[in-house]
Amino acid sequence: MKEQLSWKVGGQQGEGIESTGEIFSTTLNRLGYHLYSYRHFSSRIKGGHTNNNVRISVDEVRSVDDNIDILVAFDQQTIDVNSHELYAGGIILADSKFNPTVDESLDVVLVDIPFTEIAKEQGSQLMKNMVAIGASARLMKLPMEPFKDMIHTMFIRKGEEIVESNHNALRLGYEAMDEKFSYMNITNDFELAPSDGKERLYLIGNDAIGFGAVNAGVRFMPAYPITPASEIMEYMIKHLPKLGGTVIQTEDEIAAVTMAIGSNYAGARSFTASAGPGLSLMMESIGLSGMTETPLVIVNTMRGGPSTGLPTKQEQADLNQMIYGTHGDIPKIVLAPSDVEDAFYSTIDAFNLAEYYQVPVILLSDLQMSLGKQTSDPFDLSRVEINRGKTILEDIERDEDDQDYFERYGDSDDGISARPIPGLKGGIHHVTGVEHSPTGTPSETAENRQVMMEKRMRKLENFVMKEPFKVTGEKESELLVISFLSVNGVAGEAIRRFDPDIVGNITHVQLKQLHPFPAEALYPYLDGAKEVLVIEQNYSAQLFNIVKMNYHMHSKMKSFTKYNGTPFKPNEIEKYIQSILKIKEVL
């Protein structure tokens, strides 16, 4: 029995590959397995190779595997493109329809099953995915009932007949595979060990962010569609109306971000979500939020850049722009959730921090975290807190003859000023992106400028979150690995492959607070490490350089990057760590 298996389904975009993966993996989640998936897709709607890689495990998994065990192919291209990824003795379940062949030099088993033919006999070739799921279930020796229940839930709206024919397709796929076992030489074990049966969530990062935003009190979202951020907007479109809220699809990203600023200024939490090109358009508005001290949350689901770049591929190359972008100096917070579960809580943090400090907060994600579906422990409502800081929501009592403007930008020790929302009695003030006096009146005097700049920047001077990073391991280490977002999971898996009794401690820091950089908190780990390795997905080693800016021992720091658009695999990182540790042995 296997504690974990990797199953990949591939075919032409638009022929149900995604839903095949979806039905299969959702059922496995309900069975209590841990899952981590990766979708390979292109910037087109129909046609082009697409595949969905689902890793199934009895323990937590936060990365794809190095190789795959099972490949389900709906066309020859799927075999040609993916068969080299199979482990020795791996299996291909292919539709007989296209007379599948495989490179004979590969140590793999090709099993052809008439997916399409069986589906047609049941009434529609659309059901070929059910046949494939049935065959896969038999291969892994999984019970049929949960799959049947899943089909029932999905199709009962279309009538009992549709449910029944899908059940039949599933069963026939199962039986076809069963028959293959009777005469084929399938040596590898594909039987999945039993799960712990616990109830977990199975979701993409974008949904965790959307649900987090709703829990943070967001009832209005202006947004402009873009890959890979649109699912956040879609989540809000689905859920806000019943909470009395709404989404406006704006004319562009500038409108989206400035509308969110307007809503936050007026006292209703709002945000927008986009990716690289959209964030580039928002740069001026981020400065407006910073200068006017209007809370703002922007989600940036990073994809391959620059320009249109690689819209459907993985990269983490917007870090510099998120930290430094906009002209002039403003206080700003940049957060990176450590995984999908943390994306929920970090989203709520982002709104609280934005409102508490009255600053723009960039909540980062990357394509693999945003779209890679994975299991997570259920979210905990008791951990949801809403902190509105110095926002004033009630009328302010003033003497009748006191007609002065409210000191919206009055200086204070922590630099944060009271913020009455428009509409309140006694709170009238002015807000402007021009340098301004405490009441918001434009002022260009040197004295005022100095006071106001220092007031704004003071807000985040010593800012450090409760948990600026997650740590696995000790302060003293042979090697300290630093990563963020979806690289956390794969780096963690690579690290766990080393035996500390042989190589010594490898400590892993998953950075959550990227800006302001939590240098003080990180020093003990940097000091305690013999080597420091920063792993990230961009060409210019952006995070590595930020760590270097904040730490003097450059000689012990190394960078490992990948920028070809695909996520790291654990063995790539494993090999690099090996090379570092070996070099040390030689010395």
Place this chain on the structure above:
Amino acid sequence: MATFKDFRNNIKPNWCPGCGDFSVQAAIQKACAGNGLEPDELAVITGIGCSGRLSGYIKSYGFHATHGRSLPVAQGVKMANKDLTVIASGGDGDGFAIGMGHTVHALKRNIDITYIVMDNQIYGLTKGQTSPSSSKGFVTKSTPKGSLEQPIQPIKTALASGATFVAQSVSSDIKELTSIIQQAISHKGFSFVNVFSPCVTYNKVNTYDWFKENLIPIADFEGYDVHDANSAMNTIMENDGLLKGIIYHNPDAPSYEEQLGEYNDEPLISREMRLERSTFDDMMAEFK
């Protein structure tokens, strides 16, 4: 009851003496008082340019945003708190050059705010370059041989974009302008008011006298039906957009917000931010 004086503050505008914007400011203050508003019930959202300074000169809540972005900010404010009266304002460069995309979309979206453009057909604050509404042949610093482009006729663009309230006036006619702004604020939906507001420093062509000579009051057209978009468009086309008065009004079109159902029950700012346990559980169950 607030009077127009209650909408004044003690800040001296930095506009040139004789600038048309002074009268637009006064008309807005009078219109707000005339509509029975209190200063704290009003939010004035402006863009960048001479006219963009307006938000600081009216006693009300004010937000002076970035160049061309007064409209999305104003729409965001209104969506957050539907009980506020929201006026967006700026110049012709703000609304018809850098912000034109927002203008067209705000017109077609029809959120219940009022947009007042102070149109002087020139870039004043940057010291005299051509603007989107400058006439063809207009000589400026940036068009020394005269503008080669057709001017935008704001009311034509507004009507073509699906506007539900279109008006135009000139800053020197404070009485008419006040009445138009009062009606614009009362209109349930997006109201567009283009005000020719002469730049006495850089525009020596489109002067107060020029507008007096060239603008035709809409009242002069016998039997003109303000609810008829076709005749409105024809009248605009036949007169090069040089009209004053309320050009088009559709009081029956529902605003964007009115079509949103539960959104209308109470302003978003008054709603409970925390989810009920049952709602939280139902939403989380979708991920299982």
